[in-house]
Amino acid sequence: MSEKVEVICPQCGGVIDEKTLICKSCGKKYSREEYEELKNEILLKKWLLGDDFKLVDEDRDVLDQWLKGDEEALFGFMEKKGATQEEVEEIREKVEEAKKSVPGNVDVDQLIEENLKLKTLLDVEFSKREELEKEIETLRKEIETLKEELTKPLPEDIRELKKKEIELREELIRLESEKRRKLLELESQNMANLSDKELEELKEAIKDGNVKALTEKITELTKELEMKNKELEELKNEIKIKEDEMKKLQEMLKYKEDELIRREEDLLYREKKIEAQIKQLQMIKQEIGNMDEIILKRRLEDLQEEIKRKEEELRAKENYLRMKEQEINAKLKGLAEQEVELAAEEVKIEIKERKVRTGTRRLDDLLYGGFPMGSNILIYGPPYSNKEVLVYSFVAEGLRKGVPAIWILTDITVDSLREEMIYVLPTYEQYEKMGLVYYVDAYSKSIGDTSEMEGVIYLDYQNDVDGIAKAVDSIVAKIKEKSKYYRLAFRSLSTIMAYLDSQALLRFLQPFTTKRKRDNAVSLYLVEKGLHGENEIQMVGYTMDGMIEFKIEAHKIFLTVHGITEVQSRNWIEVTASKSGITLGSFTLGHIR
The missing domain is CATH 1.10.220 (Annexin V; domain 1)
Structure with missing residues (x-):
């Protein structure tokens, strides 16, 4: 009866010191009466539990x-x-x-038997709880081992199986923890941690001698214990399902691990085999090393001799090709010069008839022989109508006869123009070398091209009309020393029109076209349709002698002639165009608008 009893603090669960009456955990101080009351409750509980x-x-x-x-x-x-x-x-x-x-009659044996039965059930559950704790600890260690294995390089399928195994083990731990929590609740509710209300009822029942109420309470606790046991059984079933799933996964993982081991053994075998082969090759290399060195030196000398021979052959071929190129250029130059000499009579006829050929035979027929000398003609049409090819053919026709050509460029470089002219006149570069082609380039520097070619006059701005006029005047002064007339192509007047207002444009064109007419030159001016208003076109036409207008309709190209000279028809005439020239259809069967 004088056994020492540890009194538990109901607030934090710590032990209350018997002398100081202070909780060792939370520091709460109790009175002697409170301490004795808590002590009596613990003694009562121990008695009820049979301890x-x-x-x-x-x-x-x-x-x-x-x-x-x-x-x-x-x-x-x-x-x-x-x-x-x-x-x-x-x-x-x-x-x-x-x-x-x-009360008068109390069944003490039944009360004691119920108490002993309850205590036996709790002892069994406590034993199971200790086993579960050991199993949970074992599972935790296995999970840590699996996580360490995941850090190692593994094939993707084995890595996925390892992850799945960890997830299942963590789920098992969660279920075991849930089971443990249920056990702790059971312990709490049926052993020591009764609610305040239940504890008060129990104290009152004992104080008042109400054994019947005490018996009912024990019965109630027994039913609750049975419910908890049922919940524990459900948890056990769920844990068993997870364990079966874990077992299947472990079997699959074991198969994969065995397969990985077989692969590693195979790789190890191959590695050893390769190492043996390498050693064998090294031994062979050492044995024939000196012989190989001699062979390699001889081979190197042979290769050097062969390279020298190939270089000499290549130089000979280059010299041969260079000579052939010079011969071809000489022949082309001779052909060009011969062509110019043969066309001298045609130039005399043109000057006599005051008509120059356009380079397009059917257009010459339409115009009764060609453009009148001293004409300024507008070439007007939409993009992709091949109106530029008409201008290229016109310039090429003059060069074949030795008539100089002046190009004014505001929207294309000299190199690009040369590439397009070669389609119309393959020997175009020979005529450049003969000094029959002159360029005024107002485009290249405006796009940042700083390279320059000999014989080209470069201007800084596309709208430098004063520079254009002065450059053309200087070129014309040179041409007049050798030729009686020249041909001029302006590509494109649309660029100038875009920069200048109507009055400034008129001040440029009137003197410029008048000078060309006075020089008996034939000048073509390209203008893009769709960029300018009708009034602008009429104002430019005021300074011209006529216009050849292009249009595209139903994917077909047509042209018509305005002014210039007498023509066989001013109807819209279908045109077939390519990079090398244009061909006109019938004047009578052509499309009439």
Whole structure:
């Protein structure tokens, strides 16, 4: 009866010091009355759970006599168990207080049997809980081992299986933890941690001697224990399902691991085999090393001799090709010069008839022989109508006859123009070398091209009309020393029109076209349709002698002649165009608008 009892703090679960009455965990101080009350509750619980007394038949008889009203039997029983006189007196006083409300008949054996049954069930569950804790700890260690394996380089399929295994093991731990929590709840509800309300009811029942209420409470706790046992069984079933799934996964993982081991063994075997072959090759290399070095030196000398011979052959071929190129250029130059000499009579006829050929035979027929000398003609049409090819053919026709050509470029470089002219006149570069082609380039520098070619006059801006006029005048002065007339092509007048207003444009064109007419030159001016208004076109036409207009309709190209000279037809005439020239259709069957 004088056994030392640890009194638990209901606030934090810590132990209350018996002398200072202060909780060792949270520091809360209790009064002596509160401490004794908590101590009595713990003694009562221990008695209810069967931990304090081990009753025998003689003890049950004594308790049964006391419950029937024999108080002296109880006090004798206490003295027999070693209680002091003061403790006996204290119990006597409490018995007197509860005496009035004690029922007459109480089944002490049933009460004790229920208590022992409950204690046995709890002992079993505590044992199971310890086993579960050990299993959970084992699973945690296995998961840590698997996570360490995941850090190693593994094939993708084995890595996925490892991840799945970790997930299942973590799920098992969660279920085991849930089971443990249920056990702890069971322990809490049925052993020590009764709610305040239930504890008060239990204390009142004992204080008042209400054994029936105490028995009902024990029955209720037993039912709750059965419910908890049912929940634990469900958890066990769920854990078993997870364990079966884990077992299947482990079998699959073991198969993959075995396969990986076989692969590693195969790779190891191959590696050893390769190492042996390398050693063998090194030995062979050492044996024939000196011989190989001699062979390689001879081979190198042979290759060097062959390279020298190939270089000499290549130089000979280059010299031969260079000579052939010079011969071809000479022949082309001779052909060009011969062509110019043969065409001298045609130039005299043109000057006599005051008509120059256009380079397009059917257009010459339409114009009754060609463009009149001293004409300024507008070539007007939309993009992709091949109106530029008409201008190229016109310039090429003059060069074949030795008539100089002046190009004014505002929207194309000299190199690009040369590439397009070669389609119309393959020997175009020979005529450049003969000094029959002159360029005024107002485009290249405006796009940042700083390279320059000999014989080209470069202007800084596309709209430098004063520079254009001065450059053309200087070129014309040179041409007049050798030729009686020249041909001029302006590509494109649309660029100038875009930069200048109507008055400034008129101030440029009137003197420029007048000078060309005075020089008996034939000048063509390209203008893009769609970029300018009708008034602008009419104003430019005021300075011209006529216009050849192009249009595209139903994917076909047509042209018509305005002014210039007498023509066979001013109807729209279908045109077939390519990079090398244009061909006109019938004048009478052509499309008429």
